[in-house]
Amino acid sequence: MASSKPKKEFGNMTDASGDELKLLGVWDSPYVNRVQIVLNLKGISYEYIEEDLMNKSDLLLRSNPVHKKVPVLIHNGKPIAESQVIVQYLDDAFPNAGVLLLPSDPFERAVARFWAVYVDDKVGSPWYTILFAKEREEKLEAAARAISAMETIEAAFREKNAAEGAPFFGGDGIGFVDVVLGSYLGWFRVIEKMIGVRILDAARTPLLAAWAERFEAADAVRGVLPDDVDKVIDFLQTFLH
Amino acid sequence: MAGGGGGELQLLGTWSSPWVIRVRVALAMKGLSYEYIEQDLPNLKSELLLRSNPVHKKVPVLIHRGQPVCESLVILDYVDDAWASVGPPLLPADPYDRATARFWANYINDTFVPSWRVLIRSTTAEQRAEAFKSVVPHVETLERAFGECSKGKAFFGGDAAGLVDVALGGHLVWIRVVDEVSGTKLFDEDRFPGLAAWAERFFDLDAVKQVMHDAGEVLKLYKGFLAK
Numbered sequence: 001m002a003s004s005k006p007k008k009e010f011g012n013m014t015d016a017s018g019d020e021l022k023l024l025g026v027w028d029s030p031y032v033n034r035v036q037i038v039l040n041l042k043g044i045s046y047e048y049i050e051e052d053l054m055n056k057s058d059l060l061l062r063s064n065p066v067h068k069k070v071p072v073l074i075h076n077g078k079p080i081a082e083s084q085v086i087v088q089y090l091d092d093a094f095p096n097a098g099v100l101l102l103p104s105d106p107f108e109r110a111v112a113r114f115w116a117v118y119v120d121d122k123v124g125s126p127w128y129t130i131l132f133a134k135e136r137e138e139k140l141e142a143a144a145r146a147i148s149a150m151e152t153i154e155a156a157f158r159e160k161n162a163a164e165g166a167p168f169f170g171g172d173g174i175g176f177v178d179v180v181l182g183s184y185l186g187w188f189r190v191i192e193k194m195i196g197v198r199i200l201d202a203a204r205t206p207l208l209a210a211w212a213e214r215f216e217a218a219d220a221v222r223g224v225l226p227d228d229v230d231k232v233i234d235f236l237q238t239f240l241h
Numbered sequence: 242m243a244g245g246g247g248g249e250l251q252l253l254g255t256w257s258s259p260w261v262i263r264v265r266v267a268l269a270m271k272g273l274s275y276e277y278i279e280q281d282l283p284n285l286k287s288e289l290l291l292r293s294n295p296v297h298k299k300v301p302v303l304i305h306r307g308q309p310v311c312e313s314l315v316i317l318d319y320v321d322d323a324w325a326s327v328g329p330p331l332l333p334a335d336p337y338d339r340a341t342a343r344f345w346a347n348y349i350n351d352t353f354v355p356s357w358r359v360l361i362r363s364t365t366a367e368q369r370a371e372a373f374k375s376v377v378p379h380v381e382t383l384e385r386a387f388g389e390c391s392k393g394k395a396f397f398g399g400d401a402a403g404l405v406d407v408a409l410g411g412h413l414v415w416i417r418v419v420d421e422v423s424g425t426k427l428f429d430e431d432r433f434p435g436l437a438a439w440a441e442r443f444f445d446l447d448a449v450k451q452v453m454h455d456a457g458e459v460l461k462l463y464k465g466f467l468a469k
Contacts, residue, residue, distance in 0.1 A: 066348065066382060078337055085343045092336035106322035110310045117312055118296065152296060 021046035022074040024060050026053060028226040028235060030127070030183035031083035032071040037179050038087050040220035042097035046073075054238070084116055087176065101176045112176045115156065115169065119181045122149035123199075127184060130191055131236060143197040147204070153181065154205040162207055167214050174218060182215040186225035190232045250275035253290055253302040255282050256454055257462055260313040261301040263411035267320050269448035270402065271328035275303075313411075314346055317404055329401045345386050345397065346408040353379045354412065357427070361419050364467060369423045380433055383409070387435040395442050402446060410443040418459045422467070 023039070023046050025032030039046055051060055051070050063072045063079035073080045073089070080089050091100050102109050122145065129142035161169055169177035188199045202209035215221060226232045252268070252275050254261035268275060280290055286298050293302045293309035303310045303319065310319045321331040332339050356379050360372035390397040390405060397405035416427050430437035443449055 075337075080337070080340045080344070082344055082347055085340050085347065088343065089336055089340040092339055106319055107305070107308050107310070109322060110315050110319040113315045113318060114310070114312055117315065 019044075020074075020076050022049055023047070024049050024051050024057075024063065024072040024074070025070045026051055028186070028232050029070060030124070030187060031069075033186070033224050033226075034083055034179040034183035035071045035073060035086050035090075036224045037174075037183070037220050038090055038101060040224070041099045041101070041174060041179075042090060042094055044090070044094060044097060084120070084180065087179065099173060101170070101174075101179065103170070103175065111160075112169070115153070115177045116180045118149070119153070119177065119184075122146070122152075123181065123184055127187060127191075130195065132240070136195065139195050140197065143191065143195060143199060146199045147197075147201075150199060150205050150208060154208050157207050157211065168211065174215065174220065178211075178215055182212070182221065183225070185212050185216060186227060186232070190226070190229050190236075193229050194233065249306050251304040252277050253280055253287075253293065253304070254278070254300045255280055257459055258300060259411040259415055261411075262414075262452065262454060263313045263407050264301045264303060264316050264320075265452035266402075266407050266411065266446075266448050267317050267331060269451045270331075270407075270446075271320060271324050273320075273324065273327070314350060314404075314408065317346075317407060321404075329403075331398075331404045331407065333398070333403065341390065342398070342404045345383075345390065345405045348382070348386070349405070349408045353383060353409075357412075357416070357419075360423065360425070361415070361463075363423070369425070373423070373425050373427075376427070380427060380436065384433045384435050387439055391435070391439075396439065402443065402448075406439075406443060410440075410449065413440055413443060414454055414456050414459050415463075418456060418463050421460065422463060 021039075021044065023032070023035060025036070025048060027050060036048070049057075049059070051057060053070075056068060059074075060070065060072060061068055063074055064070075064081040067081060069081070071081075071083055071086060073086045075089075075093065080086050087101055090097075091102055102112055126142035126146035126149075130139045130146075133139050133142065157169065161167075161171075164171075166172060168174050169181070174182075185200070192198050198204075200208060200212060216225065250268075250273060252261070252264060254264070254277060256279060265277075278287075278289070280287060280300055282300065290300070290302065291298060293304055294300075294311045297311060299311070301311075301313055301316060303316045305319075305323065310316050317331055332342055353376070356376045360369060360376055363369040363372045386405075387397060391399065394400050396402045397409070402410070420426050428436040428440050444453070
């Protein structure tokens with residue numbers, strides 16, 4: 001169990017002093033990482049609890065009985081599951097925490113939600129297949145699907161964000177889509193080593209490659225995404241029988 | 242009828258789609274007028290559909306002042322945000338209750354519906370029995386969810402129907418049609434009294450009665466699929 005204080009560089013720390021926050025997670029899960037990034041962005045301190053997915057804690061099983069998965073955020077004893085639900089919850093529950101992940105304009109919110117759903121569906125599902133499919137063929141097919149999705153996302157970024165001169169999907173600052181897509185960046189490097197395929201390739205998607213560098217350089221992100229590729233691959237082996 | 246009319250709101254849909262019904266129920270609950278444009282999918286993808294949903298080329302698409310919103314749950318959120326002061330809210334005000342509603346809407350979309358659709362696609366008695374067995378645990382979960390969310394009231398959303406009611410309710414006619422053809426009863430009143438009673442109340446809502454597709458027509462369509 002580790003106590004996590006948010007990076008002090010965020011200026012005013014959110015006064016969540018009356019609140020008790022726990023995050024149940026696994027260190028290399030993109031879904032957990034995005035929640036950690038958001039907590040950092042908002043300057044909210046929390047207790048991080050690393051779960052052993054082969055031996056799930058009573059707390060996890062009680063807190064997410066439906067899916068028994070991480071991340072689970074427990075706020076003053078009340079559990080919230082599903083990473084995108086958690087991120088939106090943090091916006092709702094801590095509205096004065098400086099950074100809001102979703103924009104205030106209803107249409108812009110809808111655009112952000114659309115792309116967040118798209119990313120987890122068209123990049124996240126292939127990610128899972130690449131990790132757990134038995135046959136290399138299946139992994140390669142999944143990688144091709146993810147690459148196609150990245151090209152679609154690149155076009156969207158070009159038409160909107162780049163056209164507006166915005167460094168992030170969220171505009172001047174990191175937003176919902178940034179943390180959702182950005183949470184896979186460490187894994188893209190792992191996948192390159194695992195199957196020799198680049199999901200993010202500057203030659204194919206130059207805007208996203210540049211965006212990725214900006215995202216990973218952000219204070220809220222540094223130290224969160226897994227960066228030791230071999231450590232991730234070794235850890236993954238423990239889940240494959 | 243509240244604003245949103247005068248050409249500023251259009252819905253692209255297909256009459257038989259439960260995802261389109263979700264949006265139509267929400268718009269009816271908010272009392273919004275709009276132009277409904279039936280799409281001839283999968284035969285013909287109209288210019289308007291291709292322009293409005295180039296990524297998925299699917300319905301429903303809500304077009305508000307020329308700006309398209311896609312994905313039914315995203316549309317429901319949008320309707321709630323854009324017409325926050327009009328009609329009843331789809332999502333509760335309390336952040337934790339909102340998160341709970343979003344969780345169950347996702348469960349319905351990502352877990353329950355895909356499992357139930359295996360039953361729709363089943364053509365033999367064995368397939369149907371397998372599919373039904375697989376979906377029942379999800380119905381058990383939804384029955385528990387109903388108890389927790391409704392807290393003794395009529396709907397998942399409490400006194401008034403909300404996001405979760407609409408997300409699940411949009412599928413009710415299809416659920417009944419598939420039940421009739423496969424000889425099953427998904428929301429059986431003995432096993433799942435909460436859901437069975439909820440379904441009746443949902444069907445009774447004015448907003449639902451206004452827009453729900455006709456069970457006879459859906460049955461004809463479904464039998465047509467099975468015959469192919």
